[in-house]
Amino acid sequence: MIRTIFALITVMLCAHSAHAGFLDKFGAIIDTALAPTTTQTKSELITAVAAEHKLPAHWRSYWLSEQTHGTRIFLADAGKTNAPVILLVHGLGQNGLRDWLSIVPELEKHYRVIMIDLPGFANSPSPKIKLSPTYYADLLHFVKPYFSNKPISVIGHSMGGAVTLRYAQRYPADIDQIALIDAAGILQRTAFVKHSATDRIPVNPDFVPNALLTYAVGLQDFSNNLIEKMLRLPDPTSLLGKSEIAWGTTLQSYPNINAALSLSEEDFSSAIFEQTRPVAILWGSKDLVAPPRTGQLLAANLATSELTVIESAGHVPMASHAKEVSQWLLASLNAQPKSISKTTLENSSTKQNYECNHSTGETLKGSYARITLTECTGVLLDGVVADELVAIDSVIEIQNSHFSSGQTSLTIKKSVVMMTGSTINGLVSLDQARIDFAGVKLTKDTPFKVNARSRLVLSVSRAGNTRYLHSDLQLENTTY
Incomplete structure (x- = not known):
C-alpha cells in the first residue's frame, strides 16, 4: 500500500513540478496526513x-x-x-x-x-x-x-x-x-565539495617549482570551476x-x-x-x-x-x-575563558604598497597600504592588514586578514579569491570574478558591487550586523 501511495506521489510531483505553489501545498498535505497523533507523556529511562x-x-x-x-x-x-x-x-x-x-x-x-x-x-x-x-x-x-x-x-x-x-x-x-x-x-555545500574533491595546492615555491605550481593551481581551479557548474544543476532532493x-x-x-x-x-x-x-x-x-x-x-x-x-x-x-x-x-x-585579541591597525602613512606581477607562490604577511596582484598564481595572504587589495587575472588565498578601506576594499577582476576568517570594511568590486568567502565579516550591509558576471560562494559570512550570507550565487550588473 505504501509503495502504491508513493508511486502515485512521484507521478503527481513529476506532472506538477512546474507549478511553484503546488509542491508547498502538497508537502503540507503530506505532513498533515502522516503527522503522529500520539500524545507525548513523560518517558522513563x-x-x-x-x-x-x-x-x-x-x-x-x-x-x-x-x-x-x-x-x-x-x-x-x-x-x-x-x-x-x-x-x-x-x-x-x-x-x-x-x-x-x-x-x-x-x-x-x-x-x-x-x-x-x-x-x-x-x-x-x-x-x-x-x-x-x-x-x-x-x-x-x-x-x-x-x-x-x-x-x-x-x-x-x-x-x-x-x-x-x-x-x-x-x-x-x-x-x-x-x-x-x-x-x-x-x-x-559548493565550498565543501570543492575542497573535498580537489584538496589544497601547496603555495611554497621552495618545495614546488614555479612552472609546476602554476600548472597545478590552474588544474585545481579548472576542477573547482567544473564542480561549481555541476552544483548549479537542479537539486534532486528539492x-x-x-x-x-x-x-x-x-x-x-x-x-x-x-x-x-x-x-x-x-x-x-x-x-x-x-x-x-x-x-x-x-x-x-x-x-x-x-x-x-x-x-x-x-x-x-x-x-x-x-x-x-x-x-x-x-x-x-x-x-x-x-x-x-x-x-x-x-x-x-x-580553562578560564580567553578574550579575543584585536588586530591593531597601523596608520596608513607607515605602510608600504606591494605589487606582484607575473609571479607564482608568493606569501604575504604584515601591513600594507595597497596590494596589487597582476597575473599572480598561488598567492597566500596570511594575517595581512591592508587598506586595499586589487587582484587582476590572479588566483589567491586569504586567511585571517583585514582590509580597512571604507570605500572599495577589494577589486577583483578576472580572478579567483578564496578568503577565510577575515574582515572587510569597504566594498568588494567584482568583474568576471569567482570568490569563495567563509567566515568573512563585511562591515557594509550591501558589500558587493558586481559588474560583469561573477560567481559568489558564501559560507557562514555576515554583512553588516544582522545579514547572514550562506549561498551560491551567480550575479551581474547589480549590488548584493
Missing part, C-alpha cells in the same frame, strides 16, 4: 545491559522512548553520577557512541560522561523524519534533564559538532561550555524537501544519507555569530572530511574560542590520538 552492546561492563546503559516521533534512543554513561556532566555527540557512521570509547577512560575519572546513539545510528532505530541538526538539537534538549538539571558541557564531533552549535543556539540555558572536534557541515515526513519516509533506510543531506542544507551563520559560550576547537591537520579551513573560520568568529591543531591527525583524532584528545578536553573544560 529503561536500564539496558552494556555488555550486550559491546560496551565496557561498568558503563550504565539505557533505552529512552521519544514519543513525538515514536522512536527509541540508546544511551550510555560512565563516571560518578554526582560529578559534573559532559555530553558527547557523535558524527555520521554506524559506530554511534562507540566513537568515544578510547577517550572515556580519562574523562570518567572527572566527569559523568553521557553518550547517545542519535536516532538512525548504531542501536537507535531511524524514525520517519528528516534527520537534521535542528531535530537532533531538540532531541538533546529532551534527553538532558534525565541526567542533569544544571548547565552541562557538550562535545560534538563531525556532524555532532554542527548539532552542538545548533543545540547551544536553541537552548543556551542547557549549556555551560562547548567543545568542537573536526566539526562537519559548516561550509556552504522535491522531498517540501515535506519533512516525505523526506524521512523515503530515506528511513538510509540514515547516513538522510543526515548528511539534511546537514548540508542548514545554515549555521546565526549559531556561530551569536554564540556567547566559551568554545574550544580541535582539528586534525590531515582531515579530508571536514577541511581545516572550517576550524579557522570557527575560531575567527566564535566568541572566546581557541583552535588547537593536531598535526598528524585525520578526521577522527579520538581514535588515532586518544591521549592528546583526552588531555586537550580536560584542559579545555577547566
Whole structure:
C-alpha cells in the first residue's frame, strides 16, 4: 500500500513540478496526513545491559522512548553520577557512541560522561523524519534533564559538532561550555565539495617549482570551476524537501544519507555569530572530511574560542590520538575563558604598497597600504592588514586578514579569491570574478558591487550586523 501511495506521489510531483505553489501545498498535505497523533507523556529511562552492546561492563546503559516521533534512543554513561556532566555527540557512521570509547577512560575519572546513539545510528532505530541538526538539537534538549538539571558541557564531533552549535543556539540555558572536534557541515555545500574533491595546492615555491605550481593551481581551479557548474544543476532532493515526513519516509533506510543531506542544507551563520559560550576547537591537520579551513573560520568568529591543531591527525583524532584528545578536553573544560585579541591597525602613512606581477607562490604577511596582484598564481595572504587589495587575472588565498578601506576594499577582476576568517570594511568590486568567502565579516550591509558576471560562494559570512550570507550565487550588473 505504501509503495502504491508513493508511486502515485512521484507521478503527481513529476506532472506538477512546474507549478511553484503546488509542491508547498502538497508537502503540507503530506505532513498533515502522516503527522503522529500520539500524545507525548513523560518517558522513563529503561536500564539496558552494556555488555550486550559491546560496551565496557561498568558503563550504565539505557533505552529512552521519544514519543513525538515514536522512536527509541540508546544511551550510555560512565563516571560518578554526582560529578559534573559532559555530553558527547557523535558524527555520521554506524559506530554511534562507540566513537568515544578510547577517550572515556580519562574523562570518567572527572566527569559523568553521557553518550547517545542519535536516532538512525548504531542501536537507535531511524524514525520517519528528516534527520537534521535542528531535530537532533531538540532531541538533546529532551534527553538532558534525565541526567542533569544544571548547565552541562557538550562535545560534538563531525556532524555532532554542527548539532552542538545548533543545540547551544536553541537552548543556551542547557549549556555551560562547548567543545568542537573536526566539526562537519559548516561550509556552504559548493565550498565543501570543492575542497573535498580537489584538496589544497601547496603555495611554497621552495618545495614546488614555479612552472609546476602554476600548472597545478590552474588544474585545481579548472576542477573547482567544473564542480561549481555541476552544483548549479537542479537539486534532486528539492522535491522531498517540501515535506519533512516525505523526506524521512523515503530515506528511513538510509540514515547516513538522510543526515548528511539534511546537514548540508542548514545554515549555521546565526549559531556561530551569536554564540556567547566559551568554545574550544580541535582539528586534525590531515582531515579530508571536514577541511581545516572550517576550524579557522570557527575560531575567527566564535566568541572566546581557541583552535588547537593536531598535526598528524585525520578526521577522527579520538581514535588515532586518544591521549592528546583526552588531555586537550580536560584542559579545555577547566580553562578560564580567553578574550579575543584585536588586530591593531597601523596608520596608513607607515605602510608600504606591494605589487606582484607575473609571479607564482608568493606569501604575504604584515601591513600594507595597497596590494596589487597582476597575473599572480598561488598567492597566500596570511594575517595581512591592508587598506586595499586589487587582484587582476590572479588566483589567491586569504586567511585571517583585514582590509580597512571604507570605500572599495577589494577589486577583483578576472580572478579567483578564496578568503577565510577575515574582515572587510569597504566594498568588494567584482568583474568576471569567482570568490569563495567563509567566515568573512563585511562591515557594509550591501558589500558587493558586481559588474560583469561573477560567481559568489558564501559560507557562514555576515554583512553588516544582522545579514547572514550562506549561498551560491551567480550575479551581474547589480549590488548584493
